Amino acid sequence: MEFKPVTHVLFDMDGLILNTEKLYTIAFQNVVSRFGKEYTFELKLKLMGTQAHEAAQTLIEALNLPMTVEEFITETKEQFQILFPDTDLMPGAKRLIEHFHKHKIPIGLATSSSEESYHLKVDKHHASLFSLFPHKTFGSSDPDVKRGKPHPDIFLVAASKFPDRPKPEQCLVFEDAINGVKAARAAGMQVVMVPDPQMDKSLTTEATLVISSLEEFQPQLFGLPPFDGN
C-alpha cells in the first residue's frame, strides 16, 4: 500500500479548517498599499504557516517597508479584529473533524497562530466545533514551540500532548501550506495537503497525498474508519 496506517491525527487551522487565508491577504494588502506595495501570492506562500513575528519580518524585508515588526503587527491586528470573527469554514472540515470525534480517533490542533488570534477566529461562530479538540498547540504563543513551520517543532509538541504518546509515524497531518507540509515531513509524519487552488503543482510534491478539498478525503486510505456509504 502506498500509504501507511495511522492512529492519531493533527490539524492545521488557517486555510485548512478556517477560510482565513483570503482574510490575511486582504489585511496584509491593506497595510502595504499605504506604501504603494503589493502583497503577491508568491510572497504569501513564503509567509504561510510561519510564526507571526517571522512573517512580519520576512514581509518587511521583502517589500522594504519603512516599518518595524511591532508596527506591522499592530496595524494588521486592527484589520484582523474586523475580519476574523466572521470567518467561514473550509468545505469538508466540519464533517471530517466530527467523523474522527465520533469514531474516537485522537485529534489535535497544531496552528502557527497565537492563542489570541485563535480566539478571534473561533469564539464567535466555531467554538463548538473546536471544542472537539482535546488539546491545541499555538505556534506563535506556545513557549515549547521554539521554531515555526517549516521546522518540525509544532507537530512534535502537538503529538506529545496525546496521552498515549504516539510515534511520529502513527500521526497523520492535514495542511494547506508548503511550510506546514515541510514541517510535518521533518517531524517524520505523513501529510495530506489541501493546497490553495492558485498554487503551482510543482510546490506540492513533498506531501504524502494532495487533494483539492477535505470533502474528497477517504480515511480508509490511512487505516482510519471510512465514512458511511464508502
Ligand SMILES: O=c1[nH]cc([C@@H]2O[C@H](COP(=O)(O)O)[C@@H](O)[C@H]2O)c(=O)[nH]1
Ligand atoms: O497571508 C498570510 N497567511 C498566513 C500567515 C501566517 O501563517 C499563520 C497561519 O498558519 P497555520 O496555517 O499554521 O495556522 C498565521 O498565524 C500567520 O503567522 C501570514 O503571515 N500571512
Ligand SMILES: [Mg+2]
Ligand atoms: Mg494553514
